[in-house]
Amino acid sequence: MSTATQAPAAPTRTYADYSAPLWKRLLLTRETAVIALTVAVFVYATLNVENFDGPLTVKFLLQDIAPILLIALPMTLIIITGEIDLSVASIMGLSSVLLGVFHDSGMSIPAAAALALLAGLACGALNGFLVAYVGLPSLAVTIGTLALFRGIAVGLLGTTAITQFTDTWADLATDTIGETRIPLVMIPFAVLAIAFTVLLHFSTFGRGVYEIGLNDEAAHFTGVDVARTKFILFVLSxxxxxxxxxxxxxxxGSARGDNATGYELQVIAAVLLGGVSIFGGRGRLHGVLAGVVLIGVISSALRLESVTVNVTNIIVGLLLVASVVLPSVLGWAGSRLPRKASADPAGPRPDKDAATAGV
Known part of the structure; x- marks a missing residue:
C-alpha cells in the first residue's frame, strides 16, 4: 500500500515580508527629504542672510505663510483624490470683500466673518457639485469659478478698498502668543492641522481619499462614496x-477685490513639493507643511537680500516643475536598473508539488 505524500503548507506571509524595513519607510521618503531640505535652507539663511535671525523674522514669516498653510490642508486631500481646486485664492478675495462690505454697513466683525464663511461654503459647494455630481473635470470647473468669484469680488468694490476695521480684531490678527514670536493665527491652524491629519491618516474617510486617488472606479466598488467624498473636500476647501x-x-487692514491674487499657485506648489502626487493616491500632510515652510523661508530670505518678486516667482516655479518631474525621472531611472532575480514570492505551490510527488 502506498502512502500519498502531503504537500508542505505554504508559509504564512505578512505585510512586513513584502515591505521595506521600517527605517527605510520612515527616512527614505520624499516627505523626509523635504523636511531635511527645509531645515538646511533655514539654517543656511540664519547664518548667511543679514537680519534673518532677527526677533521679528519668525513672526512675519509665519504670518506670511499662514494663509497658505491653512489652504494647503484641504488642498492636500483634494489633490490626493486626483482633483484640483484653482479657485481658492479667488474665494479668499471674495470673503475679504464681503467682510469689508458687511462691516462697513454696520455689522460687527464676528457677524460679517460668519457671513463670509457661509459664502466660502457656498463657493466650495458649487465646485463640489459640478465636479462630484455633474462629473465635470475639476481643472475646468475651478478655472471657471476662479474667474467667477474674482469677478464678483471686484464687481462689489471696484478699484476701491475698505480699510476701516475694529482695532481689537485687527490687532488680534497680528498679535503673538504671550511673549513668544508665534502669531495667534497658529492656534486655529494647529487645531485644523490636527483635525485634517486625523481625517486623512487615521480614519476610514481618509483611506477612501487614497483609494479614490488610486482608482475611483475600484473605490466605488469597495464601498467608498466617491461623489460625497469629493463634495465634502471641496466644501472644506x-x-x-x-x-x-x-x-x-x-x-x-484692507478689503480689496484683488486680495490674494496668485496664492493658488503657491498653495499647489507647496502641496506638490511636499510629496503629494499630482496624479493622486499619494501624499502626507507633514511633507506638505514642510513644503509650505520651505517656500516661505526661501521667499523671506530672498526678500531680505533685496531680490525682486519676479525672481522669487521664478524660483518657486522651478521648484514646482521639479516636484512634478523628478518623481517620474527617478521612477524611470529605477526601472532601468538591473534587478536581482528572486525566488518565487508565493512560496511552494501545492498543486505543482502534488503533481510531482510520489504516490
Missing part, C-alpha cells in the same frame, strides 16, 4: 479659504 481670506484682510 471653500470654508478654509474663506477663513484665510478673513485673516488676510484683518492682518493687512
Amino acid at each position: 471653500g470654508v478654509v479659504s474663506a477663513f484665510a481670506g478673513i485673516y488676510f484682510t484683518l492682518r493687512y
Whole structure:
C-alpha cells in the first residue's frame, strides 16, 4: 500500500515580508527629504542672510505663510483624490470683500466673518457639485469659478478698498502668543492641522481619499462614496479659504477685490513639493507643511537680500516643475536598473508539488 505524500503548507506571509524595513519607510521618503531640505535652507539663511535671525523674522514669516498653510490642508486631500481646486485664492478675495462690505454697513466683525464663511461654503459647494455630481473635470470647473468669484469680488468694490476695521480684531490678527514670536493665527491652524491629519491618516474617510486617488472606479466598488467624498473636500476647501481670506484682510487692514491674487499657485506648489502626487493616491500632510515652510523661508530670505518678486516667482516655479518631474525621472531611472532575480514570492505551490510527488 502506498502512502500519498502531503504537500508542505505554504508559509504564512505578512505585510512586513513584502515591505521595506521600517527605517527605510520612515527616512527614505520624499516627505523626509523635504523636511531635511527645509531645515538646511533655514539654517543656511540664519547664518548667511543679514537680519534673518532677527526677533521679528519668525513672526512675519509665519504670518506670511499662514494663509497658505491653512489652504494647503484641504488642498492636500483634494489633490490626493486626483482633483484640483484653482479657485481658492479667488474665494479668499471674495470673503475679504464681503467682510469689508458687511462691516462697513454696520455689522460687527464676528457677524460679517460668519457671513463670509457661509459664502466660502457656498463657493466650495458649487465646485463640489459640478465636479462630484455633474462629473465635470475639476481643472475646468475651478478655472471657471476662479474667474467667477474674482469677478464678483471686484464687481462689489471696484478699484476701491475698505480699510476701516475694529482695532481689537485687527490687532488680534497680528498679535503673538504671550511673549513668544508665534502669531495667534497658529492656534486655529494647529487645531485644523490636527483635525485634517486625523481625517486623512487615521480614519476610514481618509483611506477612501487614497483609494479614490488610486482608482475611483475600484473605490466605488469597495464601498467608498466617491461623489460625497469629493463634495465634502471641496466644501472644506471653500470654508478654509474663506477663513484665510478673513485673516488676510484683518492682518493687512484692507478689503480689496484683488486680495490674494496668485496664492493658488503657491498653495499647489507647496502641496506638490511636499510629496503629494499630482496624479493622486499619494501624499502626507507633514511633507506638505514642510513644503509650505520651505517656500516661505526661501521667499523671506530672498526678500531680505533685496531680490525682486519676479525672481522669487521664478524660483518657486522651478521648484514646482521639479516636484512634478523628478518623481517620474527617478521612477524611470529605477526601472532601468538591473534587478536581482528572486525566488518565487508565493512560496511552494501545492498543486505543482502534488503533481510531482510520489504516490
